[in-house]
Amino acid sequence: ACTGKDGKRRNVLRVSGSTTVNPVAADVADVLRSQGMEVTIDTQGGSAGGISQLGAGQIDIAMSSKPLADADRKRFPGINLVATEIGRDAVGIVVRKSVHDSGVTSLTRTQLARIFEGKAASWKEFGGPDLPVYVYDKEPGRGTREVLDKYLYEEAATPPPVQPNGRYAIVGGNEETRTKLRTTEGSVAPLSAAFVEGSKELALVAVDDVPLTPQNIVSGKYPLARPLFLITNGSPQGNARTFIDRVLSAEGQKVVTQHGYLNLAQLGKR
Amino acid sequence: MNAIAIRDLTVSKRSPKRTKDNKGRHPLVGPASFAVPHGEVIGLYGPSGVGKSTMLRALVGLLPDGLDAEGVIRVLGVDVLRQRPSALAELRTRAVLVPQIAVMFPDGIIGNTLFGLRHVVRAPANQLRKRAEEALAEVGLWDEVRDRLNAPAAELSVGQRQRLALARALALDPEVILLDEPTSALDEASAAEVEETLQSLRGHRTLLVVSHDIEQLKRLCDSLVPLHRPTSTSN
Amino acid sequence: MNAIAIRDLTVSKRSPKRTKDNKGRHPLVGPASFAVPHGEVIGLYGPSGVGKSTMLRALVGLLPDGLDAEGVIRVLGVDVLRQRPSALAELRTRAVLVPQIAVMFPDGIIGNTLFGLRHVVRAPANQLRKRAEEALAEVGLWDEVRDRLNAPAAELSVGQRQRLALARALALDPEVILLDEPTSALDEASAAEVEETLQSLRGHRTLLVVSHDIEQLKRLCDSLVPLHRPTSTSN
Amino acid sequence: MITSTHKEGQCPGLRPLSALRGVRPRRSGWVPIVVGGGAALVGASGAMLCAFLISGVTSGPVDWWALVTSGVWSPQQSLFGVLPMIWGTAVVSLLALAVAVPIGWAAALGLHELTPARHRRTLRMAVEMLAAVPSIVYGLLGVVLLRGLMSRLFGVTGGDSLLAAALVLSVMVLPTVVSVSVDALADVPDSVRETGAALGLSRVEVIGSAVFPQARGGMLAGAVLGLARALGETVAVFLVIGRADGPLASTVNGLLRSILQPGQTLTTKLGGPEPLLAGTSGTHWATLCALGAVLMCVIAGLTLLAQSRRLDRRGGRTRFPPRARRHRGARDRLGVASLRTALALPILLAVGIAVVVLERGTPALDPGFWATPAAGASGGGVRDQIIGTLLLVATAGVMAAAAGLTLALLIGEYATPRVAGWMRTATLTLGGIPSIVLGLAGFWFFGSALGWGKSWLAGTFLLGLVATPIVALAVTAQIGRLPRERLETARALGLRRSQVVRSVLLPYTRPALVTGLLLGLARAAGETAPLLFAATVFSGAGGMPAGVVDAPVVSLPTHVFNLAQDAADPAAIRAAWGAATVLIIIIALLLIVSMPIRRRLEKERV
Ligand SMILES: Nc1ncnc2c1ncn2[C@@H]1O[C@H](COP(=O)(O)OP(=O)(O)OP(=O)(O)O)[C@@H](O)[C@H]1O
Numbered sequence A: 001a002c003t004g005k006d007g008k009r010r011n012v013l014r015v016s017g018s019t020t021v022n023p024v025a026a027d028v029a030d031v032l033r034s035q036g037m038e039v040t041i042d043t044q045g046g047s048a049g050g051i052s053q054l055g056a057g058q059i060d061i062a063m064s065s066k067p068l069a070d071a072d073r074k075r076f077p078g079i080n081l082v083a084t085e086i087g088r089d090a091v092g093i094v095v096r097k098s099v100h101d102s103g104v105t106s107l108t109r110t111q112l113a114r115i116f117e118g119k120a121a122s123w124k125e126f127g128g129p130d131l132p133v134y135v136y137d138k139e140p141g142r143g144t145r146e147v148l149d150k151y152l153y154e155e156a157a158t159p160p161p162v163q164p165n166g167r168y169a170i171v172g173g174n175e176e177t178r179t180k181l182r183t184t185e186g187s188v189a190p191l192s193a194a195f196v197e198g199s200k201e202l203a204l205v206a207v208d209d210v211p212l213t214p215q216n217i218v219s220g221k222y223p224l225a226r227p228l229f230l231i232t233n234g235s236p237q238g239n240a241r242t243f244i245d246r247v248l249s250a251e252g253q254k255v256v257t258q259h260g261y262l263n264l265a266q267l268g269k270r
Numbered sequence B, C: 001m002n003a004i005a006i007r008d009l010t011v012s013k014r015s016p017k018r019t020k021d022n023k024g025r026h027p028l029v030g031p032a033s034f035a036v037p038h039g040e041v042i043g044l045y046g047p048s049g050v051g052k053s054t055m056l057r058a059l060v061g062l063l064p065d066g067l068d069a070e071g072v073i074r075v076l077g078v079d080v081l082r083q084r085p086s087a088l089a090e091l092r093t094r095a096v097l098v099p100q101i102a103v104m105f106p107d108g109i110i111g112n113t114l115f116g117l118r119h120v121v122r123a124p125a126n127q128l129r130k131r132a133e134e135a136l137a138e139v140g141l142w143d144e145v146r147d148r149l150n151a152p153a154a155e156l157s158v159g160q161r162q163r164l165a166l167a168r169a170l171a172l173d174p175e176v177i178l179l180d181e182p183t184s185a186l187d188e189a190s191a192a193e194v195e196e197t198l199q200s201l202r203g204h205r206t207l208l209v210v211s212h213d214i215e216q217l218k219r220l221c222d223s224l225v226p227l228h229r230p231t232s233t234s235n
Numbered sequence D: 001m002i003t004s005t006h007k008e009g010q011c012p013g014l015r016p017l018s019a020l021r022g023v024r025p026r027r028s029g030w031v032p033i034v035v036g037g038g039a040a041l042v043g044a045s046g047a048m049l050c051a052f053l054i055s056g057v058t059s060g061p062v063d064w065w066a067l068v069t070s071g072v073w074s075p076q077q078s079l080f081g082v083l084p085m086i087w088g089t090a091v092v093s094l095l096a097l098a099v100a101v102p103i104g105w106a107a108a109l110g111l112h113e114l115t116p117a118r119h120r121r122t123l124r125m126a127v128e129m130l131a132a133v134p135s136i137v138y139g140l141l142g143v144v145l146l147r148g149l150m151s152r153l154f155g156v157t158g159g160d161s162l163l164a165a166a167l168v169l170s171v172m173v174l175p176t177v178v179s180v181s182v183d184a185l186a187d188v189p190d191s192v193r194e195t196g197a198a199l200g201l202s203r204v205e206v207i208g209s210a211v212f213p214q215a216r217g218g219m220l221a222g223a224v225l226g227l228a229r230a231l232g233e234t235v236a237v238f239l240v241i242g243r244a245d246g247p248l249a250s251t252v253n254g255l256l257r258s259i260l261q262p263g264q265t266l267t268t269k270l271g272g273p274e275p276l277l278a279g280t281s282g283t284h285w286a287t288l289c290a291l292g293a294v295l296m297c298v299i300a301g302l303t304l305l306a307q308s309r310r311l312d313r314r315g316g317r318t319r320f321p322p323r324a325r326r327h328r329g330a331r332d333r334l335g336v337a338s339l340r341t342a343l344a345l346p347i348l349l350a351v352g353i354a355v356v357v358l359e360r361g362t363p364a365l366d367p368g369f370w371a372t373p374a375a376g377a378s379g380g381g382v383r384d385q386i387i388g389t390l391l392l393v394a395t396a397g398v399m400a401a402a403a404g405l406t407l408a409l410l411i412g413e414y415a416t417p418r419v420a421g422w423m424r425t426a427t428l429t430l431g432g433i434p435s436i437v438l439g440l441a442g443f444w445f446f447g448s449a450l451g452w453g454k455s456w457l458a459g460t461f462l463l464g465l466v467a468t469p470i471v472a473l474a475v476t477a478q479i480g481r482l483p484r485e486r487l488e489t490a491r492a493l494g495l496r497r498s499q500v501v502r503s504v505l506l507p508y509t510r511p512a513l514v515t516g517l518l519l520g521l522a523r524a525a526g527e528t529a530p531l532l533f534a535a536t537v538f539s540g541a542g543g544m545p546a547g548v549v550d551a552p553v554v555s556l557p558t559h560v561f562n563l564a565q566d567a568a569d570p571a572a573i574r575a576a577w578g579a580a581t582v583l584i585i586i587i588a589l590l591l592i593v594s595m596p597i598r599r600r601l602e603k604e605r606v
């Protein structure tokens, strides 16, 4: 895929980007490597970082957990970004079990906006216990964050700045988020649904009364789902083609479900 | 009673290889036995490297790492080899050693003279300072340093440092003073001045003086003790 | 020709405050003028703190930071005060100073004796070593250290260190040797041995000896030079 | 007595040397050449960093005035004010130092002054183990252990706060302070202790009045190095600080309260996602580069402050001379006890961390984990990662030793005092630069300017750059303590300058070189940011690179980082802890292997 100026560069397929897609890509790459293909997988800078590197010609496939935005295309005018969806991940709104059990089972869009803008003081406001709301927001650039922002504010400009009140912190990775949720009373955060399973302290709330279920995601009723993409410059060629085909194959799609995501078949796209 | 009493004192080096000796030790000094009665001045002499300085260190419990003393040392009634560190520190305020090489602390001349004084003696600052200045005068250093009392003591000449080291010990007015070659770096006139000061202590303070200048020892001391090389060493 | 010639040498302290003196300087040594002919032994004496050590340092361009020399110094034909540092280093292989305090490098006894030799003389290692051992014998230290040549030199007694410092300078066989109190820490027997060695150099090496022991200087030297305190200081 | 007969018998006096005299040997002429080469390398690195920042800052308009006076940071609204970050940086690093320096100094004193020589090395190694723990592990430990504590003790919801970050940092800084201080104490001659004790001073009085004033310069160097470490740390701070921007509180009370609230430092801002979102030109990017420049200024300012003569007086008068007290014996015992307690603290921490890590890092106890390559997202072992890490650390060690030593020689011996002062400030600034900035600069330089792909060589270079200032500063501090008489004696024996450097300076500085290298490499080995950007990938590369400029490797710290970031399944978390444990064990082995070497080096220093 990449031929350097000296022509001596090895024929290595370079994949980089979202940590959400990484497990799928890593497993697939492992299989391909055993068949003699050279693939490097990297997760530098998340989805946005992947797209930047693809734009700069440093990699061949960008992994992304957010759809391509116009801004991305505008940033790299010389590049024809082509995204291939490989599955979908649902973003859950995760609260503490205690909050959930005492009545906060569903939140509306306006309620979520209040919470993530740091305006909500107590869970009482939402029918829960008299417990301060502690917000863990994902750092900008994370796919999870963008899915939520897109839902809360649609395409409308940018979210307003957060009111600092001492009950707002930013988190990075999913594991970090989960640990912090588990250990903080009254906390709430957007988090990949796959991470909530099996956790005694945490619970998912429904969004606008739509619970997070595979059916609701497939049907599109649940609003906070994000597609997972492999992005290439132009339609995939050579090794990149082999790689993406492998992800889209039956075995590849099985890997997608193994890591807790919905595959294309479940989404009815097959 | 004796101010200092030593019985069968040997100092030996802990050998890491445990060869030389049955106990893995290598004797450096002794065995030596002698006593210094209260108020007397005793001279200790012997060739270079025989162990005079090591002996003085042992007397106040300041042997360097790796050297061990055996036998009995009693200084001012304290059994030095069987004491806790804090008791030894207490003893050293009463029995002061003036080492062979005068070490200056990174401080001024007056600061160095006050060094022991201000830790050990509880008195108003100006009294302490007066005492330090008197001590400098006693050793004949006052005139040389009076106009630069706050200059770094490290700038002093070797002989000046030696006198300062003596002065700061005298300022403590200890019952016992152990002097390791107190005038080795001094010219005759300065040495005479120091000797005079030491003479004036005779009778009420106990002095143990190490010197290679036998004439000087004869002038100063009530009696002399020779130190010999340990018999078991190779030479 | 003279091996050493000094004219109107003064050493003064650069005063940071520019007060004391018209030039912001505070004279420490001099003015002094004297000459040492080739092959002679000259003694330099004066009270403690008069500036003997400072003078010797000035002679080989080793004044500490903050002190300045003025006048003329010629050593072995080299104008010391107007030389590049590398030329001074070269001079110091031919005119060696043995400082008043014997500094040991963190190395064994033999390593310390070889210290200068190794850097200044090109010869097979075993010849150098032989020479170092001879030098140790020359100052009467060989018997005391022969069975522990690799023990840290810092463990030596003060007198032993003094002899080692002399030995490592003699091993270089320099044309001029500047000795700062070479026997101040030695007993009579050891001092006599050292003196004997120095005597044997008379005639073919030039020696400038600083000592507070006038008797010793009279025994050793062809002539004596007194050093006086600079007139402008307060005392 | 005996000697004279011997003299006649075997050694017939000293012959004149003329037979031996020839050309002078061992000019040690390589010394200036090597120093020159090292200087060029260091200069080039500095130039690279500056070029990166300048090209960044000039790539878009920067409103400097608003930058340093405004309290609101919001790239979406084009508001760029860094006051809250500066406040966060100041609070976190100063608090960290306020905890680490007293404890570190006390522990160093307890270690060197009150512990028998034969136990010192072991205890010191235990303390240095704290330096071996990679930042990401500190971060995770902070998340797991410290946050809960903070929320219980201070009622901080969640526990994310500036204070939590400061505490994590103080533990990370501790080994630096202790180790460099112990080196300084070892340089105080025993005759100083003897003279103090002979004047009747008790143990703590000897330590306080005789030993400490002489070691103060070196111990301050330890504190300053610790400060650089604190300022440069990203990942660990990341995980416990909360990273919420917010306007600066305007009341004193509000400022104090903000210590218990989430916040952000300059470093976390730079190390966060924004550099990747900002692109590589435009206001946002330029402002981020300006942020880097501000950070460098802050570090340089703090450095100048710490170096000021006021703090680092080597001689002169004691300003507040101590007075004799009542109950000197009791005070002495109390002082000794507290110094010993201070020593116990880091050692207990090291043991505690070892237990926690081993408990979680069970995979590391399986030899198979060490010997098999990684498979898929979280399977297999870490064989290649181990090889890659060793390769990077070894090559970076060589570079840091060479560059650090030459830099130290330049500062300590060759430069004029004025130039030396500037060079020291520059070195410290380099040491305080967050590795993330190094990573970005390296990415820019090697990736964009030179057109290399990810390459282990770039990683070596950047890790070397992480370790170089630590080596340089440790060695410089020791050169400053070299007794003047020793130099004089060497010169009096006719040694040339290069020979003095070779035979007096270099041997004297070896202990500091080893300490600096251990601290520097321990830090470099745990460093992720520069590697992520310039040298490693998550999978698909081996431990041994296949080429030079276009050959990435895999490494343990980045592996841990990747696994811990987003791993969904428990297997990945287990693998992350396993890999982290392997990394810690490797560094521990490194420390243990270095023990006998250090013993030899330190024995030579008397
Ligand atoms: N720490 C030590 N380890 C090993 N040997 C030592 C140590 N300290 C001293 N020695 C040895 O013990 C012997 C006695 O040393 P000491 O300094 O007591 O001699 P001294 O009689 O004071 O000599 P001088 O008159 O030269 O000062 C010397 O041979 C010396 O080398």
Ligand SMILES: Nc1ncnc2c1ncn2[C@@H]1O[C@H](COP(=O)(O)OP(=O)(O)OP(=O)(O)O)[C@@H](O)[C@H]1O
Residues within 6 Å of the ligand: B155, B156, B157, B158, B159, B160, B185, B187, C013, C028, C046, C047, C048, C049, C050, C051, C052, C053, C054, C055, C064, C065, C066, C067, C100
């Ligand atoms: N670096 C310095 N700064 C200021 N004054 C100094 C410095 N070095 C020496 N002096 C002063 O210069 C004078 C001469 O010192 P020097 O060491 O030369 O004396 P000396 O004649 O060798 O004395 P001694 O016989 O005691 O060794 C002393 O008063 C000393 O305090």
Ligand SMILES: [Mg+2]
Residues within 6 Å of the ligand: B052, B053, B054, B100, B180, C157, C158, C159
């Ligand atoms: Mg002695």
Ligand SMILES: [Mg+2]
Residues within 6 Å of the ligand: B157, B158, B159, C052, C053, C054, C100, C180
């Ligand atoms: Mg002198």
